[in-house]
Amino acid sequence: MAEITVLGAYGTKGDNHETTCFALNDYNVIDAGNLLKGLSDKCADLDTIWLTHSHLDHIADIAYVLDYYFDRRKKPLRIAALPETIKILQKHFLNELIWPDFSMIHLTHSETKAVEYFPIEIGKRYEIGEGEFIEPFQTNHTVPSCGYVVTKEGRSIAITSDTYLSIPVWDIINTRHEVQALVIECSFQSKLSELAKQSKHLTPKLLEMEVKKLKREVDIYINHLKPTSEDIIKKELSEIALLRDATILHDYQKIEF
Secondary structure, eight states: OOEEEEEEOBSSOBTTBOBSEEEOSSSEEEOOSSSHHHHGGGGGGOOEEEOSOOOHHHHHHHHHHHHHTGGGOOSOEEEEEOHHHHHHHHHHTBSSSSBOOGGGSBOTTSSSBSEEEEEOOTTOOEEEETTEEEEEEEOOOSSSOEEEEEEETTEEEEEOOSOOSOOTHHHHHHHOTTEEEEEEEOOSOGGGHHHHHHHTOOOHHHHHHHHTTOOSOOEEEEEOBOGGGHHHHHHHHHTOGGGTTOEEOOTTOEEEO
């Protein structure tokens, strides 16, 4: 079985809740919602952060990894993202106003810069380790966004990150039998469907509509619950037959696929 680790599973931070972050192996993660606590000193050797989009709960720890581990890093931190996402980070985040532009700063022990931007293409497959690959697919959010198909040991898991309705992940799962599992969000309780529409997130009822598009069985994992509505969302999900066996993710949980 292949394995990844959920470092952050929730839709906002709280006393006992961390935001979106998946460790794929020792050197690659999806999103940066919980790197310092999640990886600790392994952050010094982190190679690539594969971003889904530019919202703060998915990028926040980029700033602190660069700051806290600057003296210990010997290679650039590669930020892999859609070209539109990279432009947002350069203009609004690592811009010398909110945080230093580390793409212009040399590492202490190297002639290389601290940050390297790596534009990615939807549908292109990238190697992240021996026999390990990552492939972005389009998602439907309020900013340019993508999910990823992660492949290890010939088996794959699809991770949508934040999304609304009508995403290509269903075609991917239905036509590619190596995809054994799906991680998909469910941010709000169903009575907040208008808020979900405006912010392009899912509720249990909206997720039920989407899951009906599946034509084969896969393991379903659900993340990005808003902690203040966690109990209500879980209850609603338990009452939907198609989602009754889904696993609600929590911080530091491992997913086997």
